[in-house]
Amino acid sequence: MGKIQLTQVRKSFGDVDVIPGIDLSIEDGEFVVFVGPSGCGKSTLLRLIAGLEDTTSGTIAIDGKDATNLPPAKRGLAMVFQSYALYPHMSVRKNIAFPLKMAGMPDSEQAARVERAAKVLNLTSYLDRRPGQLSGGQRQRVAIGRAIVREPSAFLFDEPLSNLDAALRVGMRQEITELHQSLKTTMIYVTHDQVEAMTMADKIVVLNAGRVEQVGSPLELYHRPQNLFVAGFIGSPKMNVLDGAEAAKHGAATIGVRPEHLDIGAGGPWQGTVGLTEHLGSDTFLKVTLDSGEVVTVRANGDVALHHGDRVSLAPQAGKIHRFGADGKALA
Amino acid sequence: MARAASPRRRFLTTLAAWGVALVIFFPVLWMILTSFKTEASAVAMPPEFLSADWTTENYAEVWQRSDYPRFFWNSVVISVGSTLLGLAIAIPAAWSMAFVPGKRTKDLLMWMLSTKMMPAVAVLIPLYLVFQRIGLFDTKIGLILALMLMNLPIIIWMLYTYFKEIPGEILEAARMDGASLWNEIVYVLTPMALPGIASTMLLNIILAWNEAFWTITLTTTKAAPLSAFIASFSAPQGLFYAKLSAASAMAILPILILGWFSQKQLVRGLTFGAVK
Amino acid sequence: MSTQSTRLAARLMVAPSVFVLFIWMIVPLAMTLYFSFRFYRLLTPERSGWVGFNHYLWFLNAPEFWLAMFNTLALVGGVLLITVVLGVLIALLIDQPVKGQAMLRILVIAPFFVMPPVAASIWENLFMHPQNGLFSAIARGFGAQPILFLEDYPLMSVIGIVSWEWLPFATLIFLTALQSLSSEQLEAAEMDGASAFNRFKFIILPHLTRAITVVILIQTIFLLGIFGEIFTTTQGGPGSASTTLPYMIFKQAIVAKDIGRAAAGGIIAVILANIVAYFLMRGIGRHLDN
Numbered sequence: 001m002g003k004i005q006l007t008q009v010r011k012s013f014g015d016v017d018v019i020p021g022i023d024l025s026i027e028d029g030e031f032v033v034f035v036g037p038s039g040c041g042k043s044t045l046l047r048l049i050a051g052l053e054d055t056t057s058g059t060i061a062i063d064g065k066d067a068t069n070l071p072p073a074k075r076g077l078a079m080v081f082q083s084y085a086l087y088p089h090m091s092v093r094k095n096i097a098f099p100l101k102m103a104g105m106p107d108s109e110q111a112a113r114v115e116r117a118a119k120v121l122n123l124t125s126y127l128d129r130r131p132g133q134l135s136g137g138q139r140q141r142v143a144i145g146r147a148i149v150r151e152p153s154a155f156l157f158d159e160p161l162s163n164l165d166a167a168l169r170v171g172m173r174q175e176i177t178e179l180h181q182s183l184k185t186t187m188i189y190v191t192h193d194q195v196e197a198m199t200m201a202d203k204i205v206v207l208n209a210g211r212v213e214q215v216g217s218p219l220e221l222y223h224r225p226q227n228l229f230v231a232g233f234i235g236s237p238k239m240n241v242l243d244g245a246e247a248a249k250h251g252a253a254t255i256g257v258r259p260e261h262l263d264i265g266a267g268g269p270w271q272g273t274v275g276l277t278e279h280l281g282s283d284t285f286l287k288v289t290l291d292s293g294e295v296v297t298v299r300a301n302g303d304v305a306l307h308h309g310d311r312v313s314l315a316p317q318a319g320k321i322h323r324f325g326a327d328g329k330a331l332a
Numbered sequence: 333m334a335r336a337a338s339p340r341r342r343f344l345t346t347l348a349a350w351g352v353a354l355v356i357f358f359p360v361l362w363m364i365l366t367s368f369k370t371e372a373s374a375v376a377m378p379p380e381f382l383s384a385d386w387t388t389e390n391y392a393e394v395w396q397r398s399d400y401p402r403f404f405w406n407s408v409v410i411s412v413g414s415t416l417l418g419l420a421i422a423i424p425a426a427w428s429m430a431f432v433p434g435k436r437t438k439d440l441l442m443w444m445l446s447t448k449m450m451p452a453v454a455v456l457i458p459l460y461l462v463f464q465r466i467g468l469f470d471t472k473i474g475l476i477l478a479l480m481l482m483n484l485p486i487i488i489w490m491l492y493t494y495f496k497e498i499p500g501e502i503l504e505a506a507r508m509d510g511a512s513l514w515n516e517i518v519y520v521l522t523p524m525a526l527p528g529i530a531s532t533m534l535l536n537i538i539l540a541w542n543e544a545f546w547t548i549t550l551t552t553t554k555a556a557p558l559s560a561f562i563a564s565f566s567a568p569q570g571l572f573y574a575k576l577s578a579a580s581a582m583a584i585l586p587i588l589i590l591g592w593f594s595q596k597q598l599v600r601g602l603t604f605g606a607v608k
Numbered sequence: 609m610s611t612q613s614t615r616l617a618a619r620l621m622v623a624p625s626v627f628v629l630f631i632w633m634i635v636p637l638a639m640t641l642y643f644s645f646r647f648y649r650l651l652t653p654e655r656s657g658w659v660g661f662n663h664y665l666w667f668l669n670a671p672e673f674w675l676a677m678f679n680t681l682a683l684v685g686g687v688l689l690i691t692v693v694l695g696v697l698i699a700l701l702i703d704q705p706v707k708g709q710a711m712l713r714i715l716v717i718a719p720f721f722v723m724p725p726v727a728a729s730i731w732e733n734l735f736m737h738p739q740n741g742l743f744s745a746i747a748r749g750f751g752a753q754p755i756l757f758l759e760d761y762p763l764m765s766v767i768g769i770v771s772w773e774w775l776p777f778a779t780l781i782f783l784t785a786l787q788s789l790s791s792e793q794l795e796a797a798e799m800d801g802a803s804a805f806n807r808f809k810f811i812i813l814p815h816l817t818r819a820i821t822v823v824i825l826i827q828t829i830f831l832l833g834i835f836g837e838i839f840t841t842t843q844g845g846p847g848s849a850s851t852t853l854p855y856m857i858f859k860q861a862i863v864a865k866d867i868g869r870a871a872a873g874g875i876i877a878v879i880l881a882n883i884v885a886y887f888l889m890r891g892i893g894r895h896l897d898n
Contacts, residue, residue: 052504073510085505089523098519099509146509346706352698356775357715360722362742363730375740377748425625428618440626447633449829451881453854454874455636457643457867481632488625513617542723544836545854549862563725563840573733573740580726591721592714599784602777603822 001063002028002153002186004049009058011044011210018044019210021058026154026188026203031180034190035197036207036233042190043158045207049188050156051075063153073102078147079156082163084139086131086146092118093127096145103150117145120179137168144179154186161196173200194234198222206230228328231256237285239322240296246270252323252331259285259299261320264306268315272296274306288312360584367391367577374573390578400561400579407557407583409472410547411540414479415533418487421480423529426491427521431500441492448485452545463550472555478546483536490535490601494528531597534590541587558583637878643871650865663872672848672856677880679763680852684831684884686767687774688824694771695778695823696816700808702779703786713783720776724836731769732758732841762842762850769837774830778823785819786812821892828888832881853877 004026011019019041026032034042047053049060051072059068067075078099087095093114100110118124121141131139140160147155157176161169177200180187191197197204198218206213206221206229214221214230225231231239239256247255272290284304289295298314306312323331354361366374368386394400429437459478460469468474498521506520547559562583565576591598644664647657667673702712719727735741736757744754757765789812797807833854838844844851844859851859857877861870 050508052507072504072508073512077508079505079508081501081505083499083501085499085501087502087506087520087524098506098511102506102510102512102515146505150509342705342707345701345704346708349701349704349706349712350708352701353712353715356698356772357718359727359730359735359772360718362734363726366734377740377745379742379745421625421628424621428621432614432618434615434618440622444625444629447629449881449885450633450637451854451874451877452833452835453857454640454878455632456857456861457871457874458636458639460861461867462639481628484625484629484632513614538721542721544724544839545833548836548839549858559723559725559836562723562729563836565729576729576733580729584722584726587721587723588718591717595713595717595780598720598777599781602826603781 002026003063004154004186004188005059005061006049007059007061009045009048009060010056011041011048011053012056017210019048022210022212024205024212024215026186029184029186031177031187031189031200031202033197033201033204034188034207035192035194035204036213038192039209040207041210042192042207044210046079046156046158046188046190050077050079076153077156078150078152078154079158080140080143080147080160082159084131084143084160084163086139086142088131091128091130092123092134092142092145095131095142096123096149099146099150113149114145117148120148120182121145136164137172140164140172144176148179148183152185154188157187157189159190159192161191161193176200194236198234204234206233208233224330225322226330228254228256228324231322231324231330237297237299240294242294242296244292246292246294247323250321250323253326254324254328256322256324257296257316257320259297261317262296262298263315263317264298264300264304264312265315266313268313270296270314270316272312272314274308274310274312277307279303286312288314290314360588363577364581366574367581369574371572371574374577390574391582394575394579394582400582403556403558403561404582406472406555407541407559410475410479410555410557411537413472413476414483414540415487415536417476418480418484418536419491419529419533422484422487422491426488426495427517429488430492430495430498431503441489444485444488448482452482456549459546460549469550470552470555474550475547475555475557478550479540479543482543482546483539486539486601487532487536490532490597491525491528493600494532495525497528498524531594532601534594535597535601538587538590538594640871640874643867644875646868648867648871650867659868663869664876666869667872667876672851673853675848676851676853676856679850680832680854680880682763683767683770683834683852684828686764687771687831688827690767690771691774691778691827692820692823694775695782696820698775698779699782699786700812702783713780717776717780719772720774720780722773724773724834725840727773728769728837728840731765731772736765758842759846762846766834766837766842766850769841770831770834773837774827777827781819781823782816785816789815824892825888828884832877832884853880 004024006022006024008021008023009019010017010021022045034045036042044053048055051067051070051074055068059066061067062075062077087098090098096114096117097110100113105113114127115124118127121144123138123141123145126134126138126142131142134142143160160176161172164172173196176187176189180200189196189200201218203215204218204221205215208229213233214226216224218234221230221234225234225239228241232241235258237259239258240262241254241256243254247253270290270292272288274286274288275295276287278285281303284300284302284306286298286300286304286306287295288298296314325331365382367390368388369380370385370387370389373380373385429441463469463474468477502524503516503520506516511519541557542559544559544563547557548563551557551560562580565579645658645660647659698716702709702716706712722730733741735743738744738754738756738759741754743757747754755761793811794807797811802810834852835854835858838850838852838855839858842850844855848856853873854877857870857873860866860873864870
């Protein structure tokens, strides 16, 4: 259940090749996150899997069966939309029951499943309200409930948390992760937020302009980015990237060091002047203009008594320098 | 404009606004008042504002002792009929243009609107002759067809704008939930589009009821609706003013009421969305 | 959001309306064009014969025609002027903090829903009538002679009646547009020291430009075809003083029963409508950009 295989899936809109050709394997029970900047094709890919768009070429197999030409209803998948897409004229109960009604399930069974889903999602007291009377977070849960009752092979999430405020987002993120742990169903999750990707995923697929840049576990992507794009995308604040003379010293066209891997102390190879500082109490972020001209971001633990104009010396931690060739790909 | 103005300023503007409004409304008011007068007091000089002997006799006489109910019924049948026929053709068209737009959809819509700009007189001859030849002249069905064709662009346009407001994702969700196209239309689209469809119906009934070209040129006696009736009744030698007023009042009353409810639809429907 | 099956269904669903409108546009227009070149009078038995451009020449040579053209343009222009100017002023007035705004709107908008024959009848009989109308009573009250509106000033009277009917439409559109003007913009202008007049000139009026354009375009479409009011009151007279092009064609078709000539008139009306549309779009179309 829930094993999805994409083979050479291509999608063009007219002359534009939005997705030139992707191969991807998703195992049963995995939490896979498609992540990338706006326009990278992650939502399109999700919609291709869902069946809401036709592929231009290539095959999509779900649990070993070719689903490329199946309509969405017959693929056994459930989708949670960014805007939740709840039916405004139906009560929460009817919203959640709708897929079961479409499947022709008897009323009593429908009611039972709805009650179960409502309990899991804390919606029982809202069952008779209309979506218009619910808060954002509650609507989110109803959308999830509507997906759960179908007991699909896989859940598809299309940027579900983008419309929520920051605090709610953190809470819902954890709820979805817990849901995955209890249901153990495959989940494919699309987001542009790399924090969501890192915290929720078993496997991350980084997309850029319709191409897969790298597939791997969160920590793999963090520790061993295979190219400059992934290196710069994963991790916040962004990895510091230097080219030119400094990179040549390490035998690469470009080198990268994450802000958290720069130590402040006497005798480091890089000297510079502190510019902007951000003191969060738990961390301090410093923007340092090196004598060689580049600007790097440094992340220090706790509160550091450095201010605008101070001279500072930085040392990249051993083994934490990433080297990239002229083509942007990581060097061994 | 929403700031608190001085009480004096408020008083003056309120006075001015009400003054203007009453001047504009006065003809309608005068007609209604006249409809309750006796014929004698209706033509009294100097004119009586509120007559001492006011009566509902005029309404009774117009309604019961003349052909008036038939004309009224004709108006009802023609307005509602042309609207329903228009909706039947327009709803599928608007659905497809709103939810499955192609490259030429926008052009198609513009072309449809442009057909409304063709002067009616340009097609008067053919319609007049053809209707006579195939027996549609002076029939309700003939008028229903003619008015439907006049208003179809507006009906399609209005439905299109209402359908476009339905988020496409909701229909996709229905598809993911296993709904066939039919189920999608019945359980999701129609309930959500119902207010828009009702608004469109409203505006079109109003436009058809008030139409005063085809209803006059394509009818003589049998299918003539109220517009034709009043148009030929007019200038009655000054003897039947009160009755004329009663007949007129009844002719416009349904639309005045409907019109009250349809201001927003009017703006949307007749400005083709250019003003919000 | 489309797949192949939905696209096919969509095309089928647009087909009836496209078909219907296409037929409605092409067939009658083609027939009118055909008749305009033929000798065809309902009252004579002989029907055959091409007359070439004779009908068109008849129109171009008839003084009545040029008067009708003038009347048509005067009617449209006059009503536009009155409704736009008054409409803006009244909309501004009603948009103020006044008591009972809802009721005010109802009163001001009512005339638009009165069907043209009734509107014309009210004005003709209750107001303009030389013996029994209110205007004549007022005149006599002042010891003056009542004005014979429909006899001496037929076109102006019709313009007046039609303006009364369409003023609510313009007012409603302008009111809607005004209410979409953010009060913050006006407040910022006030802080910048702009007087009420300047605020009107530099902020409100530009904001209304689009609405005014729309009103002019829409009203022109409808005003070019005004018929019911003329039929009810003056029947185009006295003589041809208040005959517009549509009414003249109507007379040729239904009264004189000269099909050929009326058809030519219809084609001329189409040409006129296109010319007007062209100039309108050139003049003010740029204010639209949807």
